[in-house]
Amino acid sequence: MAKVMHEEIINLKKEFIEMANLALSMLDDAINALINKDIELAKTVDKRKRSIRDYDVDMEEKVLKLIALYQPMAIDLRRLATILKNITYLYRLGRYGKDIAATVKNFVDLPPLSESLGIIHMWEHVKPMIEDAIEAFDVEDISKLKNFEERDNEVDQLRWSIFRESVSYMMEYPKYITACAYILMIARYLERCGDHACKMAEKIHYMVTGDHIEIS
Amino acid sequence: MNVKVSLKKKNMMNEKFGQKFEPIAPYENDIIIKSKKLNLWYDDNHALIDIDIKVKRNKITAIIGPSGCGKSTLIRSFNRMNDIIDCCKIEGEVNYHGKNIYSDDINIIQIRKSIGMIFQKPNPFPMSIFDNIAYGPRLHKEYRNVDLDELVEKNLKRAVIWEEVKDRLEDSAISLSGGQQQRICIARALAIEPDVILMDEPTSSLDPIATRKIEELIFELKKKYTVVIVTHNMQQAARISDYTGFMYLGEMIEFGETEQIFEKPRKELTERYITGRFG
Ligand SMILES: Nc1ncnc2c1ncn2[C@@H]1O[C@H](COP(=O)(O)OP(=O)(O)OP(=O)(O)O)[C@@H](O)[C@H]1O
Ligand SMILES: [Mg+2]
Numbered sequence: 368m369a370k371v372m373h374e375e376i377i378n379l380k381k382e383f384i385e386m387a388n389l390a391l392s393m394l395d396d397a398i399n400a401l402i403n404k405d406i407e408l409a410k411t412v413d414k415r416k417r418s419i420r421d422y423d424v425d426m427e428e429k430v431l432k433l434i435a436l437y438q439p440m441a442i443d444l445r446r447l448a449t450i451l452k453n454i455t456y457l458y459r460l461g462r463y464g465k466d467i468a469a470t471v472k473n474f475v476d477l478p479p480l481s482e483s484l485g486i487i488h489m490w491e492h493v494k495p496m497i498e499d500a501i502e503a504f505d506v507e508d509i510s511k512l513k514n515f516e517e518r519d520n521e522v523d524q525l526r527w528s529i530f531r532e533s534v535s536y537m538m539e540y541p542k543y544i545t546a547c548a549y550i551l552m553i554a555r556y557l558e559r560c561g562d563h564a565c566k567m568a569e570k571i572h573y574m575v576t577g578d579h580i581e582i583s
Numbered sequence: 584m585n586v587k588v589s590l591k592k593k594n595m596m597n598e599k600f601g602q603k604f605e606p607i608a609p610y611e612n613d614i615i616i617k618s619k620k621l622n623l624w625y626d627d628n629h630a631l632i633d634i635d636i637k638v639k640r641n642k643i644t645a646i647i648g649p650s651g652c653g654k655s656t657l658i659r660s661f662n663r664m665n666d667i668i669d670c671c672k673i674e675g676e677v678n679y680h681g682k683n684i685y686s687d688d689i690n691i692i693q694i695r696k697s698i699g700m701i702f703q704k705p706n707p708f709p710m711s712i713f714d715n716i717a718y719g720p721r722l723h724k725e726y727r728n729v730d731l732d733e734l735v736e737k738n739l740k741r742a743v744i745w746e747e748v749k750d751r752l753e754d755s756a757i758s759l760s761g762g763q764q765q766r767i768c769i770a771r772a773l774a775i776e777p778d779v780i781l782m783d784e785p786t787s788s789l790d791p792i793a794t795r796k797i798e799e800l801i802f803e804l805k806k807k808y809t810v811v812i813v814t815h816n817m818q819q820a821a822r823i824s825d826y827t828g829f830m831y832l833g834e835m836i837e838f839g840e841t842e843q844i845f846e847k848p849r850k851e852l853t854e855r856y857i858t859g860r861f862g
Contacts, residue, residue, distance in 0.1 A: 368859075369858065369859025369860070370859075372859070373858075373859075373860070438817075438818050439858070440817060440821070440845045440846075440857040440858055441845060441846060441847065441848055441853075441854050441857050441858050442854060442858060443858050444845075444846065445846070445847070576847075577846060577847025578847075
């Protein structure tokens, strides 16, 4: 019976990685849509919100069922606990992608604000954090999580520099106030995405080592 | 149980990653049974190898491990039940309250009275329920002036079987169900006021409801007694015990707090056993 459970856990891990890639693609496409003012691409992000939700519900059910049926211990229990926690973070990442995509229409007739205000730059910091967390989960090796604290701090700093720039921009060009407010919102979302990557990393660290840590 | 490391304050992330676990703090003062380099042979079968174990007072200690690893042998050595086996040879010490029970001047009757044993298969005596409980006290002269009715009632209540049998105390104990018989055996063990209760797979022949009752009872017992339980049911060990020892081929591979053993065992062998990746 244990063998069946071990196979189920391997399948769940695969599914988790699929879900992670979906969440990542939603964010990545949302940012690209924003930069390129690509309304069509933004719409495809919105369409994916159902399927990230389905992953969340479906995987939660599967994890709970496995726990109830097999009462796993040690590494198996830690794997399932990590999946159960982290699907929530993945779901939120996907939702932020959807939220960012929803703002794209507001930028269509404007100069390249998002680019000049460093949103891409911020995403270039956040994205690899998410990717590293997924990889650490996949191969069960925590070495890629080592500097998450500093990376998260950098993301925070980028957000504040976007904040400062946006504020001066808004004072200079009042007609872009609405768009700049969206930029601030997006920067806030990306900062949250960085936090979620850290939270996932904490759980993955626990999964691999059994020790709880706190990253920032 | 978990080492919580705040990385914010110290920025010591690199050092903290992959750190080893601290050993559990010593609890010498509350130790009721402590074995030292305990070795046991059945002829040339080396069944216990250098076992050092500390059993803590008012706690439940579980012993797990695959069949034939020596669990029963170990707990039998705690009250010298192996003495009756001819081919059995023992070296090392089992200290009970600081005194080696294998030294020459030990009173075996007293040891067996203080350290009771419950077996896998309920083994009530073929006599009435009442007499089962009164049997031990009748043998010991210090109970001569004790009111046996009271004593029987008290111990049947402790074993949470009183309500089920109070109107049929004269019935044969053999007529009870397995779960009831097991609780009669526990009541019988309690009747002579033991200090430690050893249990060898006490629920493995019982249905889930009877098992639950016995588990609840064991949990109650630790307020007053010290329990060592051998079990094949890992969930049971995880549910009821405070400490768990994992044995393999006569050795104590890992011993620690139950939560630690089942959440993050230190030894790979333990990990493999409790996650079912064995053999
Ligand atoms: N009375 C005995 N005479 C000879 N050998 C014995 C005796 N009792 C146990 N052994 C041997 O000692 C070893 C340990 O047996 P023990 O009964 O302690 O294992 P166990 O862990 O309790 O196994 P199980 O889970 O099957 O009850 C085994 O190799 C067994 O064959
Ligand atoms: Mg046995």
